[in-house]
Amino acid sequence: MKPSDRNITTALRRHGYKLTPQRCAVVHAITSSQDHLTPTAIFEKVSQNHPGIGLVTVYRTLKLLAELELICELHTGGNCPSYTAGTSHHHHHLVCSGCGKVVDFASPRLIEHNVVELEGRLSRESGFRIDDHLLEFTGLCQLCQKAPASSV
Amino acid sequence: MKPSDRNITTALRRHGYKLTPQRCAVVHAITSSQDHLTPTAIFEKVSQNHPGIGLVTVYRTLKLLAELELICELHTGGNCPSYTAGTSHHHHHLVCSGCGKVVDFASPRLIEHNVVELEGRLSRESGFRIDDHLLEFTGLCQLCQKAPASSV
DNA sequence: CTGTAACTGATAATACTTTTCAATTAGCAG
């Protein structure tokens, strides 16, 4: 077991969760890759050394690890696609993680300027051709701060 | 038909698409709301004045309008959830819209500083309690710039 | 060891989106 694995597994134990071979396998699949992996990709990776593991268990473990913030989950969990008019002007989003409400805002020129500069640097370093950027804030809207989240 | 509707419908015609009542209804549902609406919400809204419309048609129309960039689609279409180790340090993402590859990067202190300032302002203006932010660039990785996208 | 609550995996259920295809229709030519 690699040290990076141990960090996570001991954290699991510390939180009172049992250390099953399945959970260890999922952790190892994640720590042993540089990439962001989809649940299915992780399942396939785990299945090699641990045939018979259920995809369900992979989902459960990922959810658990992400909740404990032991792994990085990409994309704000929110209900993914939603649509609105007025795509014309470049803008960004403030998303309520309670009810899903979205507020559009324009980011100040200063930030946009810095971001464009950063785009240039990242592009040079990574070889990506960068087309667009997205600045997104997540939090709780006024209503959801009071009431416990009422979901969409 | 509101002027904002007309903008979109004439654009549709200009691109050679037929102007069906269903499409007009979907466009109107979107332009007549301030919010970002999910496909289902749009379907329900349209169904009121246009019972019998198929959910399929709503999906088709949304896809069309988004492709023509006549409406704003929230969240980078990408295959939503993916996981990686090392959530400890705050970082951001560079995502390939061709193959889904994700590169992590730390944004420069200058940007983080500006963003925190912006958070304060947005919070005051909107009443949101802001918990986190996400800066995401989308583009094409080196491979996908050559080969036509090979999907995940 | 033993007991038990936590955990697993097969299955089913749910949810969301796309495909298929026969019937309908928008919009053009005449």
Add this chain to the structure above:
DNA sequence: CTGCTAATTGAAAAGTATTATCAGTTACAG
């Protein structure tokens, strides 16, 4: 105005992703 035709629609089915149920198994505290 017709009449034609390719585009479009909607019902149904299929595909895909995720979650719930539940009987059997297992990690681990005592």
